[in-house]
Amino acid sequence: MEKVTINDIARLTGLSKGTVDRVLHNRGEVSRKSYQKVMDIIKELGYEPNLYASLLARGEQRTIAILIPFHETGTYWDIAAKGEAKAQNGLKPLSIVTRQFCYNQYSAESFREACASVLENNPAGVVIAPMFQYETQVFCQELQSRGIPYSFIDTKLEAPGYLSFYGIPAYKSGYLCAAMLTSGEPIREALIVRIMRDKERQSDPTVMRRAGFMDYMLEHSPGCTIRSLFIDPEDPAATDDALDAFFKEFPGVNHIVVFNSRVHLIVPYLERHPANRRVVGFDNLSANLAALKRGTVTALIAQRPEEQVHMAIQSLADKIIFQRMPERTDNYMHMDILIRYNAEDY
Amino acid sequence: MEKVTINDIARLTGLSKGTVDRVLHNRGEVSRKSYQKVMDIIKELGYEPNLYASLLARGEQRTIAILIPFHETGTYWDIAAKGEAKAQNGLKPLSIVTRQFCYNQYSAESFREACASVLENNPAGVVIAPMFQYETQVFCQELQSRGIPYSFIDTKLEAPGYLSFYGIPAYKSGYLCAAMLTSGEPIREALIVRIMRDKERQSDPTVMRRAGFMDYMLEHSPGCTIRSLFIDPEDPAATDDALDAFFKEFPGVNHIVVFNSRVHLIVPYLERHPANRRVVGFDNLSANLAALKRGTVTALIAQRPEEQVHMAIQSLADKIIFQRMPERTDNYMHMDILIRYNAEDY
DNA sequence: ATATTTTTCGTGTTCGGGCACGGAGGCTCT
DNA sequence: AGAGCCTCCGTGCCCGAACACGAAAAATAT
Numbered sequence: 001m002e003k004v005t006i007n008d009i010a011r012l013t014g015l016s017k018g019t020v021d022r023v024l025h026n027r028g029e030v031s032r033k034s035y036q037k038v039m040d041i042i043k044e045l046g047y048e049p050n051l052y053a054s055l056l057a058r059g060e061q062r063t064i065a066i067l068i069p070f071h072e073t074g075t076y077w078d079i080a081a082k083g084e085a086k087a088q089n090g091l092k093p094l095s096i097v098t099r100q101f102c103y104n105q106y107s108a109e110s111f112r113e114a115c116a117s118v119l120e121n122n123p124a125g126v127v128i129a130p131m132f133q134y135e136t137q138v139f140c141q142e143l144q145s146r147g148i149p150y151s152f153i154d155t156k157l158e159a160p161g162y163l164s165f166y167g168i169p170a171y172k173s174g175y176l177c178a179a180m181l182t183s184g185e186p187i188r189e190a191l192i193v194r195i196m197r198d199k200e201r202q203s204d205p206t207v208m209r210r211a212g213f214m215d216y217m218l219e220h221s222p223g224c225t226i227r228s229l230f231i232d233p234e235d236p237a238a239t240d241d242a243l244d245a246f247f248k249e250f251p252g253v254n255h256i257v258v259f260n261s262r263v264h265l266i267v268p269y270l271e272r273h274p275a276n277r278r279v280v281g282f283d284n285l286s287a288n289l290a291a292l293k294r295g296t297v298t299a300l301i302a303q304r305p306e307e308q309v310h311m312a313i314q315s316l317a318d319k320i321i322f323q324r325m326p327e328r329t330d331n332y333m334h335m336d337i338l339i340r341y342n343a344e345d346y
Numbered sequence: 347m348e349k350v351t352i353n354d355i356a357r358l359t360g361l362s363k364g365t366v367d368r369v370l371h372n373r374g375e376v377s378r379k380s381y382q383k384v385m386d387i388i389k390e391l392g393y394e395p396n397l398y399a400s401l402l403a404r405g406e407q408r409t410i411a412i413l414i415p416f417h418e419t420g421t422y423w424d425i426a427a428k429g430e431a432k433a434q435n436g437l438k439p440l441s442i443v444t445r446q447f448c449y450n451q452y453s454a455e456s457f458r459e460a461c462a463s464v465l466e467n468n469p470a471g472v473v474i475a476p477m478f479q480y481e482t483q484v485f486c487q488e489l490q491s492r493g494i495p496y497s498f499i500d501t502k503l504e505a506p507g508y509l510s511f512y513g514i515p516a517y518k519s520g521y522l523c524a525a526m527l528t529s530g531e532p533i534r535e536a537l538i539v540r541i542m543r544d545k546e547r548q549s550d551p552t553v554m555r556r557a558g559f560m561d562y563m564l565e566h567s568p569g570c571t572i573r574s575l576f577i578d579p580e581d582p583a584a585t586d587d588a589l590d591a592f593f594k595e596f597p598g599v600n601h602i603v604v605f606n607s608r609v610h611l612i613v614p615y616l617e618r619h620p621a622n623r624r625v626v627g628f629d630n631l632s633a634n635l636a637a638l639k640r641g642t643v644t645a646l647i648a649q650r651p652e653e654q655v656h657m658a659i660q661s662l663a664d665k666i667i668f669q670r671m672p673e674r675t676d677n678y679m680h681m682d683i684l685i686r687y688n689a690e691d692y
Numbered sequence: 693a694t695a696t697t698t699t700t701c702g703t704g705t706t707c708g709g710g711c712a713c714g715g716a717g718g719c720t721c722t
Numbered sequence: 723a724g725a726g727c728c729t730c731c732g733t734g735c736c737c738g739a740a741c742a743c744g745a746a747a748a749a750t751a752t
Binding site: 003005006007017018021024025027049050052053054055056057058059 | 708709
Binding site for chain 2: 050052053056089093094095176183301314322336338339341342344
């Protein structure tokens with residue numbers, strides 16, 4: 001039960017702790033014979049270095065970079081950023097620090113700059129919320145070659161050797177969304193409102209959600225006519241016009257779904273034109289929660305972005321501290337269903 | 347940006363690090379004047395002790411005791427116990443160890459023994475899932491007087507100076523449960539199945555849930571007749587008989603609710619007598635989840651017992667490491683709604 | 693004023709490992 | 723053989739805090 005130290009090993013091998021240390025860190029300058037002797041004893045005694053002593057002696061603090069889109073308060077990525085604070089707490093005593101690097105989610109150029117900035121800071125690990133497939137892969141190559149571990153949140157990308165992924169399964173979330181919208185009964189018409197700036201570059205999760213949604217409807221509500229409407233999030237006036245035009249043409253539609261976090265943008269219109277609707281959206285932005293509590297929004301499918309960030313950071317920290325072997329894990333997280341009666345303590 | 351160490355403080359105060367150390371640990375033998383001088387400088391420089399150095403020098407490991415009911419695999423407390431493992435991970439590098447002490451949830455005597463056993467081990471903190479009001483209070487008195495911090499999970503008790511509480515709001519969970527059972531529409535009849543060994547000693551959360559349930563029904567479904575049925579969890583044969591008798595007498599009842607985690611015990615009967623029912627229960631036991639996926643159970647209200655344990659442990663660990671001032675917090679956690687489409691990744 | 697106690701403080705060692713430095717021994721080359 | 727060079731290894735200090743021990747300073751007693 002006694003802890004075995006580097007000195008014990010030195011004594012037992014008849015070498016000095018300097019030599020043992022060189023062996024432990026593969027720092028060379030050790031004869032084949034001594035190397036073997038040390039390795040044997042280490043294995044025999046099951047030596048494990050004392051983390052505290054090691055970190056104390058080393059002394060520097062490592063930083064984990066968080067690469068996410070710019071975010072104003074109350075938006076999705078703002079919530080995600082709160083996970084950083086949570087993680088900070090537990091990490092500070094381990095001299096691990098986190099730092100955000102934000103990019104414009106509509107500009108690949110800005111993403112590239114953020115990546116460069118991350119590299120300059122020589123981080124010990126990186127958490128990435130990827131929006132640009134190609135650029136992200138290039139970046140990951142670089143991280144890989146520098147031996148910097150990294151994890152994805154939100155969206156998973158094919159990249160060589162990421163450490164972990166935390167997010168919800170996009171396809172299934174669309175499926176679930178449909179189940180909540182219809183509450184099990186077949187419906188006749190539904191409207192998908194797509195609130196996004198760039199029709200061409202829809203985010204991966206949004207597309208997958210729609211696919212899941214469609215499949216549920218095909219299976220459980222086959223006769224349903226599904227329409228869709230594009231809305232520019234930057235232009236509130238146009239929003240009203242678009243909705244107005246739509247409901248003039250199709251007054252019978254009272255099932256509405258939005259596949260990203262921006263359902264709150266159509267809430268003012270809906271409240272100005274009350275009706276008995278079912279409205280389902282995503283994510284627990286405070287604006288969405290408020291609409292949920294007022295009853296304008298029927299249900300929200302929420303992920304826990306703070307948790308995702310927190311866990312991703314944690315997994316990197318583990319890797320950094322313990323230098324455990326890389327062990328890729330995909331952690332699909334739970335999809336929360338929020339209705340007005342369980343939204344309060346969220 | 348430089349790290350300030352105990353030596354810096356010693357130098358700046360003109361005292362020695364020994365004295366500074368005495369101040370830091372309130373170990374006395376320091377003159378009023380020196381004490382002040384040190385405290386001032388500490389505040390001014392924002393000194394934070396180096397955890398590594400501290401732990402290295404100290405060397406021993408502290409243990410946090412977890413006091414929960416005995417649990418077979420797949421039961422509620424078994425899930426809770428998994429939170430311990432999660433917490434362990436982050437705590438190991440801090441030389442904090444956790445250890446379970448289990449008691450028979452139907453025997454106050456067994457609880458008392460478990461408490462004694464906890465005390466013998468002289469823990470640095472205790473997480474308590476309280477089932478016996480009086481005995482728990484006695485125990486907490488003792489912990490208090492020994493200066494051992496403790497936290498509650500699941501059920502909150504009035505006790506002097508607990509550090510934190512993690513659980514879901516029981517009343518609201520009953521309210522939510524009713525909303526899920528009725529899916530918003532008024533209903534005519536409902537059945538509460540009470541699966542418990544001892545009618546006299548119903549657990550606090552169960553009673554509160556029923557109250558919340560009743561209030562929802564009064565408000566949203568006032569004409570509803572609510573019946574109830576007692577079932578002994580230890581006697582499967584009697585379960586069938588009881589349900590048989592009930593449905594013979596009241597064949598029209600197709601809304602069923604169970605306020606504890608044991609809805610799975612009536613699932614076999616329900617599946618042998620299929621009907622178009624809505625069934626709502628609590629907690630994500632694997633048996634419950636399976637019934638949910640098969641469609642026998644409509645919805646589950648789940649808490650996250652692992653998280654509760656995890657967080658409670660974490661809060662104690664923070665207290666132990668940083669010796670922060672006691673700061674009581676009640677953390678009501680989110681109530682998860684599970685239906686068949688979001689149960690998979692749970 | 694001297695002796696004795698108490699209060700207050702400084703010194704020095706320890707924890708386990710990282711790492712710089714330099715020394716001993718063997719090798720090759722003139 | 724002496725100079726110059728690797729290869730391999732040991733010594734010793736450092737990281738920042740905990741704590742034992744004993745000494746100086748202050749307070750009290752004789």
